[in-house]
Amino acid sequence: MKVLITDGVDPQCAQILKQNGFEVTEIPKISKEELKEIIGNFDKLIVRSATKVTAEIIELGKKLKLIGRAGAGVDNIDIEAATRNGIIVMNTPGGNTISAAEHTCGMMLAAARQIPQATAELKNGKWDKKKFMGVELDGKTLSIIGLGKIGREVAFRMQAFGMKTIAYDPMIPDEYAAHLNIALLPLHENFKQADFITIHSSLNESTRNLIANDTFALMKQGVIIVNCARGGIINEADLAEAIASGKVGAAALDVFETEPVQQDNPLLKLERVVATPHIAASTNEAQVKVAVQIAEQIVEWKQKGKLEGAVNASAVELAQTPGVRSYLALAEKLGATLAQLTAIQANKIVVTTSGEFLQKFSEVITAAALKGFLDIRQTKDTNYINVFTMAKETGITLEQKFEKENPDYTNLIRIELENGATKRMIGGTVFGDKELRIVMIDRFIVEFKPEGTIIIYNNIDQPGVIAQVTQLLLLHNLNVASIALSRDEEKKLAITAIVVDGGVTTTLLDEISTVNGVSDSTLLSL
């Protein structure tokens, strides 16, 4: 319940959290050193873009469960490290969209007409009309790189200025763009056709240095470039050269590779550059919206387990769907059973879900199965967020499969563990709403509840085995709750699962192993 808020998030955030029982500490300007020192005391951290939530900070935040971003971009948060540590990262999509879009449009006009430069000169006592010849936007082609929430709002506004809008975004379907009067074109076509280019993608591996010498070469002479998305998408050294050579007519920048921007940054020395200190989201409206949004999302999470705005927790979100909980419990039990049934190391785990209902839950069911397995096999804390990274770190290759139907069960989950030629398999289903059942182990169809203490062994299918085993249980004063037996098709080998009330000693297990025909006796604790 302890929240640290940095970076000057609007006070309404703290107010809502306090009203809902959170203990809030606000440090608007925090140094890296101070953050390292105190992060261990908090289970939630809320930031804007200034605080760098690095892997080092995350490792030191031993109690951290959630990192909230009062804004859109999460590139200042090491999401991989957060995911590995089971920490939810949440942003506030849409909260600052309009402000960022409006600032972008303003920057485009400012660059086209050199408004800030003209203002500065006029305030310096000069009246030079010739120096500030601009260009019109009307009839010009605007390329929007990244047609997400802000990109679309910019398109809509600049269309009102008479601009033709084209765009590039690998995630947006053509029909959707067409419906907005935007032509989706390949990236190089955008660069070739544009008179103005505005960047609105996130900073990721595909967009880092997207605008650099090789792409400037494709552009029209005198193109005007606006970046209110993220520094790093444009290579600043290359941009400075392109402006100096006249290839780029002007640039309007709100974001920089290093922030706060260094005063010796060559871009700041260029007459044709309009620059603002990362203020596209700095309006009263946007700041209240993102502050309230992040606080409400955290309260909803605490009170109802809802995960609005989480960027790394699709599995956790799906787990909230009614009806799926029993299958998640089953998948965890199956994983835990498999981990105890065999001591072999898992090189590969294949999780197969069958039945239409389970189709969209394959991923979260796989997460649950892995959690059940890894909780037995290793000591680190696992959850549905970090379990995939943990499996990878443990050297497990993972495969997820889906079958529309199974001839015997409406819904079925099977987990196979592979190590070279050795394979073990376990399968289970849910009867009614919440009756969990293991229904198959390797090639045997055997049905029992995955609950409590269970002795499992293989035996040669011959008379007297079960009588001798139950005699041993009697000698150890153990009551049998249920017995499930099954044999293979050749009627040679059988499997027996005995659910007992009470603890089983290793002596008893050893004694069962000595019964003629019994092999692989194992104790399951579920």
Ligand SMILES: NC(=O)C1=CN([C@@H]2O[C@H](COP(=O)(O)OP(=O)(O)OC[C@H]3O[C@@H](n4cnc5c(N)ncnc54)[C@H](O)[C@@H]3O)[C@@H](O)[C@H]2O)C=CC1
């Ligand atoms: N300067 C500021 O104060 C602000 C900056 N931003 C930044 O603006 C950007 C856009 O924000 P939103 O529209 O809210 O995000 P969004 O997530 O709605 O849109 C981002 C779009 O970029 C696209 N994209 C991803 N990789 C791409 C690639 N390689 N090429 C082209 N498009 C690609 C995505 O498919 C998505 O449609 C983000 O980088 C965000 O951090 C957002 C708010 C304020």
Ligand SMILES: O=C(O)C(=O)COP(=O)(O)O
């Ligand atoms: O939301 C974003 O992505 C922004 O860049 C806004 O940054 P800020 O919260 O103003 O530091």
